């Protein structure tokens with residue numbers, strides 16, 4: 305069960321882990337989208353405090369429109385912070401210039417919800433996966449990057465020959481594997497995963513989540529894992545944060561948040577979130593349990 309997994313992971317942390325500098329630290333974070341035509345702006349994120357420590361998976365849940373993607377994009381430097389403080393890999397994001405944050409970008413990986421739109425349809429999978437390596441000068445071009453790309457495809461359990469295919473020639477689950485390969489290409493310290501499996505059907509979802517858990521264990525990156533699905537964050541997250549209309553209403557371990565939600569909003573929210581298919585969920589858990597055993601945990 306996910307709660308047990310979080311406890312196990314917590315017990316395995318080295319001494320002094322909690323004192324390490326967080327990868328992400330938000331204090332009173334505010335993000336306001338500008339209003340159009342002189343109308344007032346919209347505050348999508350309102351006074352959020354959160355911390356992600358090295359190697360930790362923070363599950364961010366909340367109903368549609370609660371501000372999850374906005375927070376993920378702000379951490380990636382893609383959306384402007386308008387108030388409070390957001391520290392990402394030692395950079396204060398409030399008022400930062402794009403140029404100053406660019407080097408830190410190479411230390412952050414992304415996986416988005418829709419694998420179809422996250423790849424350039426004109427490039428082969430190998431060229432897509434090679435992109436960050438080329439942009440950040442780890443390879444001259446896609447051909448030069450190919451040996452590393454093959455390794456990455458292997459890490460996400462795709463045959464190297466799939467590198468020669470185009471994005472539309474892969475299934476949704478395979479494309480999401482390829483986008484994981486691209487996201488980890490530079491061995492990021494932080495991986496932002498914005499609903500990476502919600503466009504996939506349940507059986508495919510399970511395998512991609514399993515892969516995420518395996519890669520996270522192997523590479524040890526910290527992660528902001530955004531999802532609607534409480535069963536998913538319960539399985540993967542060390543801590544869960546619940547967002548409601550731009551405010552954080554609950555934060556704690558899976559046992560704390562799912563077991564005894566303190567906030568009335570959270571209780572309502574938990575009840576309103578989609579209840580996962582119990583059979584699929586049991587199946588997912590069983591797969592993850594086996595994976596953990598094979599991994600010596």
Ligand SMILES: Nc1ncnc2c1ncn2[C@@H]1O[C@H](COP(=O)(O)OP(=O)(O)OP(=O)(O)O)[C@@H](O)[C@H]1O
Nearest residue numbers: 337338346348366367368369370371372373374375
């Ligand atoms: N570029 C934008 N300009 C203005 N408002 C925006 C913009 N992007 C998002 N919003 C608004 O900010 C709020 C939060 O949006 P966000 O995409 O962060 O929600 P979310 O929690 O990711 O939702 P979902 O689960 O549907 O993906 C929403 O009310 C949305 O309409």
Ligand SMILES: [Mg+2]
Nearest residue numbers: 372373374498
């Ligand atoms: Mg979103």
